Amino acid sequence: MNKIKYYFASMLFLFGAMAIAQEEEESKEEREPGHYNQSRFKQMYEEFATPNTYRSASGAPGPDYYQQRADYDMNIELDDKNAKIYGEETITYFNNSPDNLEFLWVQLDQNVRSKDSKSPLRNGNGVNIAYTTGNFANTYVTEPFDGGFNIEYVKDANGRPLSYTINQTMMRLNIPQPLKSGEQISFSIKWWYNINDHVNGRGRSGYEYFPKDGNRAYVIAQFFPRMAVYSDVEGWQNHQFWGSGEFALPFGNYNVSITVPADHILDATGVLQNRKEVFSKEMMKRYETAKKTYDKPVIIVTQQEAEAAEKGFSEKKKTWKFKATNVRDYGFATSRKFIWDMQAVKIGNKDVMAVSLYPKEGNPLWEEQSTKAVAQTLETYSKHTFDYPYHKAISVHAKNQGMEYPMICWNYGRPNEDGTYSDRTKYGMISVIIHEVGHNFFPMIVNSDERQWGWMDEGLDTFMQYLTEQEFGKKYPTVIAPNDAYPSRRGAPSKMVPYMSGDQSHISPIMSNPENVYQLGPNAYGKPATALNILRETVMGKELFDHAFKTYAQRWKFKHPTPEDFFRTMEDASAVDLDWYWRGWFYTTDYVDIGVKGVKKYYVTNKPTKEMEKYMADRNLTEADLPPLVYLAEEDSEDFSPELKGKSPTETSQNLREFMMDNMTEAERAKVKEPKYFYEITFDKPGGIPMPLIVEYTYADGSKENITYPAEIWRKNDAEVKRVVSSQKELVGIVVDPKLETADIDTANNSWPIKEEKSDFDKFKENIKG
Numbered sequence: 001m002n003k004i005k006y007y008f009a010s011m012l013f014l015f016g017a018m019a020i021a022q023e024e025e026e027s028k029e030e031r032e033p034g035h036y037n038q039s040r041f042k043q044m045y046e047e048f049a050t051p052n053t054y055r056s057a058s059g060a061p062g063p064d065y066y067q068q069r070a071d072y073d074m075n076i077e078l079d080d081k082n083a084k085i086y087g088e089e090t091i092t093y094f095n096n097s098p099d100n101l102e103f104l105w106v107q108l109d110q111n112v113r114s115k116d117s118k119s120p121l122r123n124g125n126g127v128n129i130a131y132t133t134g135n136f137a138n139t140y141v142t143e144p145f146d147g148g149f150n151i152e153y154v155k156d157a158n159g160r161p162l163s164y165t166i167n168q169t170m171m172r173l174n175i176p177q178p179l180k181s182g183e184q185i186s187f188s189i190k191w192w193y194n195i196n197d198h199v200n201g202r203g204r205s206g207y208e209y210f211p212k213d214g215n216r217a218y219v220i221a222q223f224f225p226r227m228a229v230y231s232d233v234e235g236w237q238n239h240q241f242w243g244s245g246e247f248a249l250p251f252g253n254y255n256v257s258i259t260v261p262a263d264h265i266l267d268a269t270g271v272l273q274n275r276k277e278v279f280s281k282e283m284m285k286r287y288e289t290a291k292k293t294y295d296k297p298v299i300i301v302t303q304q305e306a307e308a309a310e311k312g313f314s315e316k317k318k319t320w321k322f323k324a325t326n327v328r329d330y331g332f333a334t335s336r337k338f339i340w341d342m343q344a345v346k347i348g349n350k351d352v353m354a355v356s357l358y359p360k361e362g363n364p365l366w367e368e369q370s371t372k373a374v375a376q377t378l379e380t381y382s383k384h385t386f387d388y389p390y391h392k393a394i395s396v397h398a399k400n401q402g403m404e405y406p407m408i409c410w411n412y413g414r415p416n417e418d419g420t421y422s423d424r425t426k427y428g429m430i431s432v433i434i435h436e437v438g439h440n441f442f443p444m445i446v447n448s449d450e451r452q453w454g455w456m457d458e459g460l461d462t463f464m465q466y467l468t469e470q471e472f473g474k475k476y477p478t479v480i481a482p483n484d485a486y487p488s489r490r491g492a493p494s495k496m497v498p499y500m501s502g503d504q505s506h507i508s509p510i511m512s513n514p515e516n517v518y519q520l521g522p523n524a525y526g527k528p529a530t531a532l533n534i535l536r537e538t539v540m541g542k543e544l545f546d547h548a549f550k551t552y553a554q555r556w557k558f559k560h561p562t563p564e565d566f567f568r569t570m571e572d573a574s575a576v577d578l579d580w581y582w583r584g585w586f587y588t589t590d591y592v593d594i595g596v597k598g599v600k601k602y603y604v605t606n607k608p609t610k611e612m613e614k615y616m617a618d619r620n621l622t623e624a625d626l627p628p629l630v631y632l633a634e635e636d637s638e639d640f641s642p643e644l645k646g647k648s649p650t651e652t653s654q655n656l657r658e659f660m661m662d663n664m665t666e667a668e669r670a671k672v673k674e675p676k677y678f679y680e681i682t683f684d685k686p687g688g689i690p691m692p693l694i695v696e697y698t699y700a701d702g703s704k705e706n707i708t709y710p711a712e713i714w715r716k717n718d719a720e721v722k723r724v725v726s727s728q729k730e731l732v733g734i735v736v737d738p739k740l741e742t743a744d745i746d747t748a749n750n751s752w753p754i755k756e757e758k759s760d761f762d763k764f765k766e767n768i769k770g
């Protein structure tokens with residue numbers, strides 16, 4: 001390239017879009033150091049684990065992917081009078097890993113409630129502004145509750161005692177020889193513990209006591225010693241259960257017998273094996289009807305029957321037997337207070353039962369809404385992921401609860417004592433049911449590590465919850481929100497603004513352990529759900545997003561994915577580079593704030609501008625050294641002269657006129673629409689997260705034009721970018737993110753001209769006039 005052409009090339013870049021940019025020339029400038037800041041768009045090689053033969057770079061399981069398996073054979077007995085639970089279990093553990101294991105880790109989650117638990121000692125907060133009475137009593141007045149495991153024995157397959165060591169909520173089995181790769185081992189544990197009151201003591205499991213009739217309703221989970229996960233990512237996932245970070249569990253098959261008072265109604269994870277023994281003839285008949293009823297729930301145990309049972313306190317026992325295949329956990333609910341309803345839902349070519357269990361205290365709300373919400377969840381989630389693979393999904397009413405297990409979950413939403421309820425109670429209840437039933441997909445089937453990554457199940461589930469709520473709202477229109485939309489608490493971008501713009505010292509990145517975050521709700525639920533919503537609606541588009549999201553669910557169902565498996569699959573299946581998005585939304589506490597900073601108006605001229613004259617003088621160039629050029633003169637500069645105004649470019653630029661004569665036919669020239677107005681618009685980005693620049697331009701005739709510049713517009717300048725708009729019509733207004741799609745925390749800088757916020761006094765005056 002000769003010298004003059006080199007100058008010319010540099011100059012073209014200098015003038016950017018205003019000149020006739022040539023992309024191949026531009027690439028040279030990009031290499032100059034310090035010219036641009038690409039760190040927000042840097043690929044995530046440093047943050048992401050290196051792909052390997054267990055986990056592929058595509059985000060799919062690799063050729064050597066393995067997972068462990070744990071089968072359970074359990075006999076459980078509930079002592080309702082004394083609120084104790086007893087269990088004997090045999091665990092068969094399959095070592096599918098390539099490693100020989102010198103010891104095994106078993107989780108004893110109930111030890112978080114043992115008298116000497118360190119969990120309450122880990123908080124350093126001082127005096128609260130106020131205490132609930134129950135909380136105050138538990139903290140300062142009553143004896144600490146002893147709800148830890150009492151381990152009676154641990155035995156090997158031959159009945160010989162097996163040595164073990166308990167470290168808080170983890171138990172190490174000191175097996176005599178290493179469990180070799182490909183081998184399996186069986187051992188038995190006998191245990192019991194005191195069941196806690198989950199309403200007053202808080203907890204994901206326990207009983208609620210009803211003083212009026214003297215009954216308890218139990219929702220029981222984390223109740224048996226459970227195998228920890230051993231994987232290619234963590235080795236043993238044996239982080240203690242402190243209380244916030246939930247669970248990591250391997251899949252397996254369960255064979256469970258649960259003995260309870262004979263007048264209890266019980267449901268649990270798994271297929272009931274002895275229905276005829278535990279159901280009355282009337283219940284069997286109703287059950288057969290329910291299996292063929294797709295449009296509404298069929299009552300299996302009526303409120304009248306439940307109210308009669310409440311008075312019984314039978315001394316007899318009944319054993320309910322279940323088998324569950326390929327589940328990661330086990331839970332059950334039992335009480336003589338339970339009303340029971342169910343209906344069939346078609347999922348793919350299979351029937352699934354949507355089921356609800358609730359005491360009379362849940363009615364009339366529960367019989368009206370619960371099973372309907374379960375059915376909607378199975379339909380919407382299946383559409384976006386995979387067909388729900390289990391035969392039932394149960395929603396159990398338990399005060400203040402919102403907790404999930406395979407096929408069964410506990411949900412809040414209690415009407416007032418007279419049976420009336422607010423919209424808040426009703427929609428809160430429907431939402432929690434959708435959320436907890438939805439957890440069957442994430443993490444019960446797409447089995448992520450909850451102890452390490454709260455957002456992988458909570459965030460994905462809350463995102464899917466939003467889609468399901470909106471579909472539920474369409475099917476059963478509400479009357480409380482605009483356009484009858486379902487009043488979703490989380491999902492809309494604007495709802496995340498208060499959190500993301502809040503005190504930075506109390507915000508953690510989404511990619512944090514749940515024990516270490518300040519505000520778990522927005523951190524693990526709201527923000528990731530919003531991030532996925534924006535990704536779907538604004539960044540990727542529904543079609544690309546939905547395909548990629550479904551690909552992730554299908555690749556990892558009944559497996560153990562990591563965050564990288566999710567991030568990589570979303571890119572792999574869509575051809576959208578999202579590293580910048582994961583970095584901004586998931587790895588930082590940055591927020592979105594994009595605005596319009598200034599607008600300059602230009603007209604076409606043939607006369608070199610002052611800047612161009614200086615450029616030529618500096619390089620000893622004359623116009624004769626350069627090819628024919630066109631210049632844009634800014635209205636508020638010395639380059640401007642009034643006669644340029646209102647003219648078309650060919651009238652004010654002889655060079656352009658000649659170019660068109662030389663290169664275009666008369667017919668082509670006749671069709672040309674010449675822009676009369678040129679604007680250079682400066683957009684700025686006070687927020688850290690780069691986002692698509694969504695702009696609505698309004699012209700003098702009232703017409704609007706919407707342009708979305710991809711987020712990559714910020715790749716070379718993180719603070720400020722410029723766009724040139726040419727038009728035949730005068731530009732009168734600019735709005736950034738007009739539909740509030742991006743969670744922009746400050747919309748005061750989103751408009752040009754700046755919208756004057758009316759003072760209260762002005763509004764007051766208007767009201768008087770009106």
Ligand SMILES: [Zn+2]
Pocket residue numbers: 435436439457458461
């Ligand atoms: Zn959840």
